[in-house]
Amino acid sequence: MGQKIAATYSKLKEFASIIILGIAIAIFTFPSIHLSYNIGIDPPMMWISNFFFNTQWEVAQNVIFPHGPLAFLVYPTISNIELAISVEVLLKIFLSAQLVRLIDSKNSLRWLIGFVGAYGVVLLSNFIFLLIFSIILSYCNYFETSTKRDKYIALLLTGFAFYIKSYVGIITCIISGSFLLYEAIVKKKYKLFIVDALVLWAFIFTLWLAMYGTGTGFFRYCFGLFNLAQDNSSAAAYYPVNNWWYLTPFLIFTFGYPLVYRSKRSLFFAALTTLSLFAAWKHGMAREDVYHIRGTYHYAIITFLLFYIFNRKQQLSFLVFAGVALALFNLNMQNAYAYQARTYPLLDGVVNLVTYIERLDAIKVHAQKVTQKNIASNRLPQKIVQEIGNATVDVYPWDYTIIPANGFNFQPRPILQSYAAYTSWLDLQDANHFKSDQAPTYLIWDLNKITTGLDIGTMSSLDYRHLLNDEPQTMLTLLQHYELWYQDKNYLVYKQRKYPLQTTSSIIRTNQTTWGEWVKSPSNMAGLLRAKLSFDKALVQRMKSFFYKDEQFFIYLKFADHSIQKYRIVPKNAVDGLWINPFVIDPTHPHKQKKVVAIALDASNKKILTDALTIDWEITDFVNAPNCPNSFFGKNQPSYATVAKSIQLFEYPMDSSWTDYPKSALTQTEAFSGKNAFRVEPSNYSCSYKITLDSSWINQKIQISTSCWVKGVDLEASKKISLVTSIEHEKESLLWKNEKLSTHLLDGTAWNGMTQHLQYTPQKKGEQLQVYCWNNSQQPILIDDLQVSIQLLKD
Structure with a gap:
């Protein structure tokens, strides 16, 4: 009896100690x-x-988006901060408890290792990582003790994570799937594999039923997560300069350490975590901005730490090699887009807790005031708000703060933000929505978007893409089912048509082309002209896309005024049509419209791509609205800016506007087009286009569009090569803008197109415009088709 009491006391003491540590x-x-x-x-x-x-x-x-229905736990507001904090605290306690349980009870440093390890893991973890690593630790404890409770908690948490965010849903399903496969393949427990797989499925589906009370939409949501994982790198990747001398050793160690420190434990841990670690690598490197890549870095740190604790051999060599591998990854991480060093608040938690307890009500009041101030700029005119009243409203393309700023009745579409519809299936969900009974009565098109673009106007999307190409099927549906109801400089407000427009679409021409080749577009066509692009993926491209990320793909548009514009495209939905004519730059200015006369397609690393491209030119006629799509953007008829000056270098007789240059600089062996290209030596300038701005342009806004093609540079040199536009008056600099080649570089061995657009209002007589290429690198380059176009813009 005494032994039982002692054993019970020991267990209670152990449990209490673990809980105290977690708290x-x-x-x-x-x-x-x-x-x-x-x-x-x-x-x-x-x-x-x-x-x-x-x-x-x-x-x-009905929503299919990277943020799931339970994402409010990751992004709490004043209405649910207590719930979100409570769940996060419970996850931290649970994770800490599971980690301590892994440590050998005979280890004299058990509690120190437990505290330091748990503190380190939690410090590097956000809400999502708390879920992921709680699941990993639960499976590890099940391996250690065969306690079924650990396994089923892990399966339950996986079901919970499935509805937080697509990233955590996919990662945790990979982890649980890896565990189930380990049971089936290594342990040969086939019946248990089936039972546990059904339990996982039951947890996921039961949570859906608990949230919505019906199974409707469940399979669509699951298939949506699959689509969200497709072609993400083509749609949203950055391409900084990576140092593979750093990354290669990191990858070798990351995916090879279980073989070096081989044991039953390491085999299990590798089976459990390798695929998820690979998915974390893919997620971070696909986007490769500092936030995503740092997530991969933290994921690797925590994984190594848990292996060190779980393996129990705890070799010093593992810590050394892991430290070196992580240090190398950290060095390369400094090349990531928008990189900035991060500090870790080691001792801020206590202060944060006291503040939360003492000032939560005040924090809520302050947050509400700050939010109202932040979103005030998204208020529409009061008259428009009153006329819309309680009718259903959606927002395009992504700034939903317009809804609370105006108190609108929100009716969201499945893919909440246009840039995320990067497969035909995702695009189709939005298109079908706008045709259905669930379509909103009004659609507010936000013109003041925060984007990174290469052009002037309001049609830019995320990551250098064109907004009208984000969702080709959805755009056609909007043209059919909505008409412009109100517009100002900030918004286009559309109202649902009583009867949709009738359309007929047909392929009028097919072109077989290759990368970098100009293809003339069909001319004098009414309606909407789009180019449907298709090409097969080569084997090497598929492999690179799977293990790292896909290439960058761009379309170049040549306009009637000889200016050139480029946009990034996503192959998965480019097959549904790239918008060509009428090409809208800014709906609020009728003159900001251009006519596309030719297109060219380009990509990075073309050596691993197929050369055969197919362009199907599709024309869509609007039977009972012949002026559509012009009327959709508030244009009664096509209106183009007046071309004041347009010139192309190297293929036309030179006039006095061009500075002298040595004839030896011309080469006919590697021209991009025509006969001649121009060689620019290291630390030198090309010849310049230089004119005095016409005095009649004073106080009139002009748009200066320049472009050129550059060849013979590597990634580092591209940062020191610029297309420069400057304006001076009596040696006083009024404007100087350089567009770096690094922003446009796709292939260091091929021709790369650069474009630059800026607006300027001359103020003085005699202002001089100068355009040239500046090679500040240490290697010679070739340039061709240096073009300048000046347009008069009238507000």
């Missing part, structure tokens, strides 16, 4: 509270996630 970890890592949100691309997701939770939970049933 201590939660206190020392208590997060700071930020409850306000802002306008833009990502910040509005904080509002929309909480809108579903607070107001219309059932609406989220």
